[in-house]
Amino acid sequence: MISAEQLVGEEQAEWYSLTPMERWRESSKLWEVYLAMGGSLDPEPDTQSPFFDPSAPSSRLVDGWPGLRVVRRGGV
Amino acid sequence: MGGQACVLYGAAEFSRDTDFAILASPANLSRLRAALADLQAEVIAVPPFELKYLRRGHAVHFRCHHPEATNMRVDVMTKMRGVDSFSKLWQRRVTLRAEDGTSYELMSLHDLVKAKKTQRDKDWPMIRRLVEADYFRYREKPTAKELRFWFLELRTPELLSDLAAAHSDPCLKLTKQRPLLKLAAAGKQSDLVEALTEEERLEREADRQYWAPLKAELENLRRTRLQPA
Secondary structure, three states, X not given: OOOHHHHHHHHHHHHHHOOHHHHHHHHHHHHHHHHHOOOOOOOOOOOOXXXXXXXXXXXXXXXXXXXXXXXXXXXX | OXXXXXXXXXXXXXXXXXXXXXXXXXXXXHHHHHHHHHOOEEEEOOOOOOHXXXXXXXXXXXXXXXXXXXXXXXXXXXXXXXXXXXXXXXXXXXXXXXXXXXXXXXXXXXXXXXXXXXXXXXXXXXXXXXXXXXXXXXXXOXXXXXXXXXXXXXXXXXXXXXXXXXXXXXXXXXXXXXXXXXXXXOOOHHHHHHHHHHHHHHHHHHHHHHHHHHHHHHHHHHHHHHOOO
8 A cells, every 4th residue: 555655755744644723733834934924815816717807906016926025046 | 615624634735815605695695794894805806795696606706904814815605516505515514623712614525625626727636635635544444435435536546546456346336437447446557547637627628618607797797897887
């Protein structure tokens, strides 16, 4: 029998092994970091959705970035 | 019922909007209006927040302006392609309770998987992960119901073949409903991969067909909205 680690790798297998409430807590941690960094709650446009409306008003900034900015790029 | 439910069932790690399947009754809509008012939510795009649109299968989209949820998106639906009526979904729901006493009413995993069979690319890997997570959690001592669910919904060729080898009788019984199980039972991996791809293609096409008249309605509503009074 194939194991979860073999199939999807350790990280995803660990996620699979959590209980729903443990996943909820882990997801909440991601939220805290994301929001602390200025991430927006407004999702990206879902262009494949039948509900997608290109004329719908968006709260997104005109440059398309939510709140995060690249402040440093690794040099070569 | 959307990304947040996928988080709880083990597929997604992060989702920014919140989707609700609701009972489309006048009384329930009043309660929902009050809750959305608390969130300072406004309807965005079309259709308007009316019972008739929800009953036809449209989703209504909101953006919240409450300081604690600024720009959060909330989508509300009552009818989905290939999914049972709300009353049946409600009977089968899963209730999770957090340490702080908050309850979360989730669409059952079986129903969520059905609801995710859309025309969008991103839903298909999600379905795969949802069923994988369930399979790895319960495969040691599966019930007949779980076996049936996995045989009908697993999208991972390796796991389908493992499952078919371990439980040949239920596999054969379900081949009429899902012919590609014959390939899983025969260990024909490359044919199984092709059959899964074809199965997905047909579902996505069915979803496009289902949405064609509804999209036309939305287009009409958009045109009406853009016309000057």
